[in-house]
Amino acid sequence: MVTDIPDPAVLPVGPEAAAILRLCRGNALSVAEIAAELDLPLGVVRVLLGDLLDAEQIRVSRPVPPALLPHEHILQEVIHGLRAL
Template sequence: MSREHEWVDEEAGPVVRPYAVARGRTRPASAEVDLLATVVLTGMPAPAKAELSAQHRRLLNVVSGHNKPVAEVASDLGLPVGVVRVLLGDLLEHNLVTVRPPRDKAATPSESLLREVINGLRAL
């Protein structure tokens, strides 16, 4: 076997370390990329100066037509959340995505209401 294929798994494809995908960066350029924040495409074309990697393009394809939380985007891409946050920060700088903060806790149902629903479903 040649050394070229030493790090290739038939199912996984080439193995690339997360820090290489994020170009050595560990923090996103924007603090608004929260784990539960929702990612939405802006529909703007990529600027000529934008250096978008294959992972940036994959991320855009995953979000295309959907509003997804950052955690779900990371799961769909099979990348660590930290790497996805860095990639999203790049896309935010180029105005290719919008990140909406998570919903307010007051807008979410209370634990007691959720328990009542579960108990009601069990009673069926």
């Protein structure tokens, strides 16, 4: 996940990297979400994110480990409860 994005207006980056920074401002997004939103190949986005990370313009965090996520049966109960409303 990409988080803590600085203001892209003050960064010396190309248009694609600036678009990534604008998109991620205030949002934690996955690499796949960024690629889909900007209609860029996943590999290109990975390279751009690597460059931004090397320049300390972004911070990358790991997703929540599956062991810390709620169990599927709990999510099913929530869905059933919402449908019942």
